[in-house]
Amino acid sequence: MSNELTITATVAYExxxxxxxxxxxxxxxxxxxxxxxxxxxxxxxxxSEEAIPLGEVTSLGWAVFKNLxxxxxVELRSASGAANDIxxxxxxxxxxxxxxxxxxxxxxxANTAACQVEYKIYSN
Numbered sequence: 666m667s668n669e670l671t672i673t674a675t676v677a678y679e680x681x682x683x684x685x686x687x688x689x690x691x692x693x694x695x696x697x698x699x700x701x702x703x704x705x706x707x708x709x710x711x712x713s714e715e716a717i718p719l720g721e722v723t724s725l726g727w728a729v730f731k732n733l734x735x736x737x738x739v740e741l742r743s744a745s746g747a748a749n750d751i752x753x754x755x756x757x758x759x760x761x762x763x764x765x766x767x768x769x770x771x772x773x774x775a776n777t778a779a780c781q782v783e784y785k786i787y788s789n
Contacts, residue, residue: 668695670727670787672761696727696787705785710739710773714746717771717784725768726789731759734780742772750774754782764789 672695677688704720719725732739732754740750743765752760764771764786773782 669701670696672696672727674761700724700788702788703785705783707733707781707783708773709779710775710782711779712775712777714742714772714774716745717773717786719770719786722786722788724789725764725771726787727761727763728786729759729761729784730754731783732756732780733783734775734778737775737777737780739773739775739780739782742774743768744770745772747772 675688678684678686702721702723704718704722706718708715708717730741730752734756736756738753738755738758740754741752742750752762754760
């Protein structure tokens with residue numbers, strides 16, 4: 666079987682001053698998961714780096730993250746001690762993306778206080 670994973674996202678913008686950008690699909694894709702492996706769970710992320718448990722996933726593909734905290738934000742790093750945070754999730758925010766080929770051991774870090782983050786990562 667192919668195209669096991671379906672990814673869909675839409676973005677729309679309208680402000681109180683009447684500026685509007687109509688909705689458009691930024692992601693509408695399907696993906697093959699060659700090894701049929703994925704990992705999902707919740708992780709408590711503190712203000713020190715937390716490794717994301719990858720289970721049997723060794724080649725990172727699509728990922729979905731959601732910050733379950735109602736106050737604080739978390740950031741994703743490509744590796745431990747990485748100089749730059751690559752994704753920021755404010756309280757309640759989520760995102761879907763495909764990992765770059767250089768990322769093999771991503772980390773999360775909370776800004777002010779520990780946060781719960783839900784995640785799903787699919788093999789490439």
